[in-house]
Amino acid sequence: MNFLKYYKSERRVLYPHIREGGRYKRVSWDEAISLIALKLRSILKEYGPREVLVVNYSGNSGLLSFNYPLRLFYALNATVIDYTICDEAGEVAVSLHYGKRYGAFPDDMEDAEMLAIWGANIASSSVHAYRIAVELKRKGVPIWTIDPRRTRTSLLGRHIRPKPGSDSVLAMGVSWYIINEFGVDLEFIKRYTIGFEAYKELVSKFPPDKVEAITGVPKGEFRDLARDYVERRPSISYIGVGLQKTRYGAEAVRAISLIPALVGVHRGFFYCNSVRDFDTDYLKGKNLGNPSVVNMLDIGPLLSSGKFKFLYIYGCNPAITFPRSDLIRDGLAREDLYVVVHDVVWSETAEMADIVLPATSMFEQFDVVGSWWHPYVGYSSQVIEPAGESKPNWWVTQEIARKIGLDVPELYEDPIEALKRALRSSKMLEGGLDALMEQGYVKLKYPPKDSYQTPSGKIEFYSSKALEMGYSPLPNVGWDVEVDGYPFKLISSSVPEKTSTQDMMPEDLVKRDSIYISRDDAESLGLEEGGLVRVTPTNGSSIIATISIDDNLLRGVVWARRGSRFI
Known part of the structure; x- marks a missing residue:
């Protein structure tokens, strides 16, 4: 309508x-x-x-x-x-390790024994996927949401709230527990992958205490996520496009997409399937x-x-x-x-x-x-x-x-x-x-899930293509640090009423230029609902925005609707 x-x-x-x-x-x-x-x-x-x-x-x-x-x-x-x-950085990220970037399709998601939604609010941005997730929950399938903000999607299951921009580190923490405690699928790794030992060495640099300190996520939470990846197979990682729109976003996509390879699931991720x-x-x-x-x-x-x-x-x-x-x-x-x-x-x-x-x-x-x-x-x-x-x-x-x-x-x-x-x-x-x-429609003939269009013909934990292109052959794990004078991390995402900014009616304009802030932060700054503030990003002009207090946000994180003028 x-x-x-x-x-x-x-x-x-x-x-x-x-x-x-x-x-x-x-x-x-x-x-x-x-x-x-x-x-x-x-x-x-x-x-x-x-x-x-x-x-x-x-x-x-x-x-x-x-x-x-x-x-x-x-x-x-x-x-x-x-x-x-849009999604180009993440597309390249996946292709470095898998060849073509296609992954899990809807029918794969329907058969999943565990679903981890990384950096996406699918209740707003992918309502068809959300319907599948709701059905999975009804069947008792564990669902995880990794998102700094509490959303309708996060209500489907367990919710991990990392600091914005730290997802690649969190993926290392999950991988650490898989490698060192719950166990990788060695037969799969020997048959379908190369470069595991180099990847294992990278992961070893991010033990749980370090990951917890950087991401703000208690190590018990990402340990439980790692256990579900191993014990609830086939698992699917739904990787949101918004996740890679950060300084280390593409590296996060690389690290998250490689988790299924550790546990023996062919292309057990969804990022972008527009391979034609x-x-x-x-x-x-x-x-x-x-x-x-x-x-x-x-x-x-x-x-x-x-x-x-x-x-x-x-x-x-x-x-x-x-x-x-x-x-x-x-x-x-x-x-x-x-x-x-x-x-x-x-x-x-x-x-x-x-x-x-x-x-x-x-x-x-x-x-x-x-x-x-x-x-x-x-x-x-x-x-x-x-x-x-x-x-x-x-x-x-x-x-x-x-x-x-x-x-x-x-x-x-x-x-x-x-x-x-x-x-x-x-x-x-x-x-x-x-x-x-x-x-009216035709199903495309995609290559098999166990076909990898890399130089080796396998999943490459250590990417030869990345090396050839001048990139790090392993995920270049990093995280956003605080910038003096800019105490908040701004995140933005879709809203359920809209599909894009071109679909913006006049009555939405006030909401569009609202800035959402946690109650604790608002109180510490003396801000009230409906008040006006000047919003200044590190790389843009400041504008006046309306304050909206949001109990779904972490301290130090502010949120704006997709299409806001200060993004």
Whole structure:
């Protein structure tokens, strides 16, 4: 119901608009496309293609909607982004030791004898997984939650509350008890792994007393968790994406993902299962040019310092969701930067654009959609007519290319034909797009769980690929330390009412800029519910936020909803 409310809200973009004198004026599509083409041609001629930046993300993660519009910018040799801010660090972390990063699927989770949820509140962020966890609890399966904050998910079983940023150390503590007290699966380790002795030496550097001192978790608690890993097999570790968004987050993912290998469970973890062999390079037109690539962490600093003259944004809300969003907003406010936003709603980014174009929602267009979790891919049919004059992502970039006069046939390829070609060579998807359109969904053929695509063909506790890439072959275990003048650790997570920051209704804005603090901390600072405070992060601008007292937080930890302006 919230989706329907969202797509029918007053914030829905229904028609093209241009900014004139600080206000937006409705125009026709032809006028909007003509103006975009005029500006784009002028900037290309005066400054060159590298000064044109396209920014997109998973506001619409359909194969077509995400990839096809990039053809225009590859053909222009413009600047694109590297898509590193979501789960990339953890994906690389898992692949260093396992090859391809796929792990446990929903049916594996349903058969688990123990479930450990590390750094995720699945009651809010993965309601399908939460349903399985509830059923596991009903059957008497032990469930563990590792999270600094008490949540609805943590009520399912035992709750461990480490200090934020110390998860890699906690994983060492669990591994220490498995190796030194409860026993590893030696037959599994000999047959399916290499590098165990080096890993054992690393773990030996983190005895229980040291782990307790660093993480704040009593050693008896992670000892019990280690025992369940050994005695309740097959166990599944559900590793949250938010966990790896810290200084040592990727190292934590590495260490947690290796626990199943100690106890003899093939890929007994879930992190990200979006392993597919579709030809997305063809869909995005990688053969059409050689664009410059910018790291997403650098977008804010670059925009605020005067870099780029033309910015095209679709499928994301960078004024709120990207790193250093304060600097991104400074950049969007530049007079010499021309900003075009194609979005479903009047987002914070759209409200700073020179041209705002109406985008179709997932209900109003066709696409092919995969999953990060389950092994199926589906064909998403259009079920309602587009609202107002909204158009799909691929249509807009086709029209811009036509207006510019680009003579590149791939820019005008029929989107259905493009999808067919991108799926044709897939060995994981039988029947290609035709099968999807006929059946609605198809189960992909993943490699077996005991297949490891590493140089050795085994699970590598000591990663040769990491060594080759210049990383530590073993998890580089570390933890966040206190910074003088910054007494609190800020954590953020999803809320059950929303799926993303683009799904933000006006009544949510006050909640969005609230800062949640423990009762003890509030009392010691003389803060009251509803009071105003200035929140200043180590790497951003300060804003005024509303105090909310939260009995679910540890002392020294504050929490904010995903999409808050100070994150």
